Amino acid sequence: MPDTLAHPNWEEWLNTLGQATPPDRVIENALHWLLERTGAQTAFLILPDTTGEWIDIAHAVGAEAEALKGLRLRPTETLLESTLTLGTTWWYEATTSQTTPIILRKPVGGIRTGLAVPLPGIPLSALGVLNRAEPFTETEQQILVSLAPVLSVLVRYQDSCAHEQTQARMLAWFTRLPHLIGADPSLQNALNTVASAMQALGSAGGGIWLYNDERTVLLNAIRFGAHPLPDVLLGLELPQGWDMRVSEMVRDGRALVVVPLRLAEQKVLGFLSLLLPLEEPTLAEWLEAIAGHFALVIHHALLYEQTARRARQLSQLYELSLKLGETYTPLEVLNEVVVAARALVPHDVAVVYVPDPQDTERLLPTLVMPANDALWNHFPHRQHSLPGYVYSFATPLSAPDLSENPHNRKEPLPSQFISALAVPLQVADRLYGVLMVLTETPRDFALAEAELLFTLANTGALRLHDLQQRIHA
Secondary structure, rough: OOOOOOOOOOHHHHHHHHOOOOOOOHHHHHHHHHHHOOOOOOEEEEEEOOOOOOEEEEEEEEOOHHOOOOOEEEHEEEOOOOHHOOOOOOOEEEOOOOOOOOOOOEEEEOOOEEEEEOOOOOOEEEEEEEOOOOOHHHHHHHHHHHHHHHHOOOOHHHHHHHHHHHHHHHHHHHHHHHHHHHOOOOOOHHHHHHHHHHHHHHHOOOEEEEEEOOOOOOEEEEEEEOOOOOOEEHHHHHHOOOOOEEEEEEEEOOOEEEEEEEEEOOOEEEEEEEEEEOOOOHHHHHHHHHHHHHHHHHHHHHHHHHHHHHHHHHHHHHHHHHHOOOOOOOHEEEEHHHHHHHHHHHOEEEEEEEEEEOOOEEEEEEEEOOHHHHHHHOEEEOOOOHHHHHHHHOOOOEEEHHEEEEEOOOOOOOOOOEEEEEEEEEEEEEEEEEEEEEEOOOOOOOHHHHHHHHHHHHHHHHHHHHHHHHHHH
């Protein structure tokens, strides 16, 4: 019989912590000592996961250890439920030598005897031993009860070490941030940098979703690892209050942490969604603190992209004004405007309508690029059509879904087109026609694109007005 009155050599074991021995090694040393002192064949330690809803068999030594270690289940799926939830001692003695369910509600091995006690101060926890030749007694119970407080301290210390390791990795990442961003302040580089940081810090996968220009939907900007969220999300599909705090959601059976990307002025750019691995339970606690840094990196990249895009657009508008200065017919003017529109506002087909001189009720297609027979043969009514509405009221109009737009029902555009953006060709109170771009796939034109097309149309209309003034001079 083992000497059950002997005490563990805590001083020797704890001294090894100062020599960089991992705390989980000390925990396993204690479990091995427990086997020796109780005569059991298996010792195990059950701990709660970060959600507090599941338990993990975090440590196991001896027989069947590999079958037990790492299992995750709900407390109700174990025969130790009263120990885990109520803090009572668990006793077990099999009446036969056949395989009996013990920790799980399914056979793990030939179990004869069992004993477990809770760890003080840690809910949903248990320290237990299995399979002693004789039934466990109050003596072995006292050994477990005396060992449990020190193991609680070691578990807390292990969590603290994990915190420090995570913090060290984060500090190392922030130290390298200027080098990681380097001379490339683009949005894609910023997203790649944040994704690499998340992977280095222990995420099992996730992605970043950012608001579109109108802040109506969230669009996927980058994914890494597993990606259970779709490309486009409405705010209603996320947990209530997701933009105010770190929250959790379940999608396709996967549990995710949702972290808002919030700037100091409380503007939310979007969110970071992560799958957290079991071995990094402390990472979620750091996410809210570092999300502000991520938001700042992405915000600066967005500003850079916006500035660069505006610079390109201004450059192209300037080139258009130079080219228009060398045009001498209305058709040449319209052709240059449509070519510029193709470069600045992606679309499938562009059409310019002007008043039909033969029919005062109709508009006449005068330029279609690229050529499209259906549009060449489309003569919309000045009032009862989408181009007619834009012409009559001299106002831009975006139609993401032409089939649902009320202005496109009486005299609809050709059915092959799904979305449209139309703007008037106007100078002051002088209206020359309508410029419209169409797509054959769903397209939600951004407000910035509508403003840009409107500016292009005005620039062209100004040249048309100049040519007309010369003719009448």
